[in-house]
Amino acid sequence: MDFNLTEDRRMVLDTLSRYLKDQYPVEHRIKVAYDAPFHDPSKWSELAELGLFSALAKESVGGFGGTGFDIAVIFEALGKALNCEPVLPLVMASRLLGSAGLDQQALLEGGHSYAVAISEPDAPYELTDISCTATSDHRLNGRKSTIYGGQTAQTFLVAAKAGSTVNLYQVDANDAEVISYGLIDGGGAAEVLLDDTQAELIVENAAHALSDAMNAGIVALCAEAVGLMTVSYEMTADYLRQRKQFGRPIGSFQALQHRAVDMLTEIEQARSITIKAAAELDGKQASRYASMAKNLIGRASRLVAEEAIQLHGGIAMTWEYPVSHFAKRLIMLDHQLGDADHHLSKVMDDLASV
16 A cells, blocks of 8 residues: 555645644634634635645546545644534535536535535434435425534435435425534534425435445544544643653653553554545445444544543643643544444444355
8 A cells, every 4th residue: 555645635735734724723713613603614715715625526526536545634634723614514415416416516616515414313323223204205304413514504415214215315404494503522513304394306225325425424534533633642742841840841751651652552553544444435345444443543532632631631621722622522523423332333243244
């Protein structure tokens, strides 16, 4: 496997990293992430102008990237900046619109926002458990829960059952009851209530398309977590070098050195499994490796978040100090698109069936 970035990916990464450093510092993120609309619309437009969204879409739908590695490179940079823009729904929507053969120009230019509505209160992760139903004339009934980016979405891509088949429908946000709210780790989401809501069928028997979109979303989340953990470790190591106790830096104490090394080990393992999941994204075993990555990332993220807080001490619990916000995002990220326990069960079931 070639771990070197292509010239195009390096250019995108350099451009994005410079932009985030100059225009989207952590202080700005904290300012916009916790108040409606829970992101910065002006920065969203600027990211679109940079060509970021096209880099996340395949050439066949008008983009110039869209592979697992493209997604991973971009989301690691977004993670390092603790970015709260709703880029994850865009990645998943692009995959679904591609499966439906629909035009994506407005999506990739940032002019039209989509959100993917799969989860339900009693079926947070599994397609087979959803209870949202569709009538023969494509009217939907049910409730979709914790739709990331749903607070600003103009169109929802909704998974619903028609008989025993899971189809994909397109619903105008104005036709549904949308309840928007902020998340504890920043950013926004929404509940969508569907009551005989008119929809457009865009993909019949959409289980494969939805699984592909979720796998792409998992790769994105894992890469974001690697970026978050990397910065959390760097802040912690820097603090250990500067904070003094008993007349010497606390980083000189062997017990704390061992804990810092444990953090770094977890991060490198997380990076490796994310690379593998990205490499397998469009392959036959994409779901298996996505689940393996999400399980490991969930466990590593918790360890790194807890160690970063504990090794900093009381300052890490303050609103003003960035490490607290990184830790919150790392903990809550585990619950998006399936937590560690859910994906462990998926891997076990997959291996048992071989």
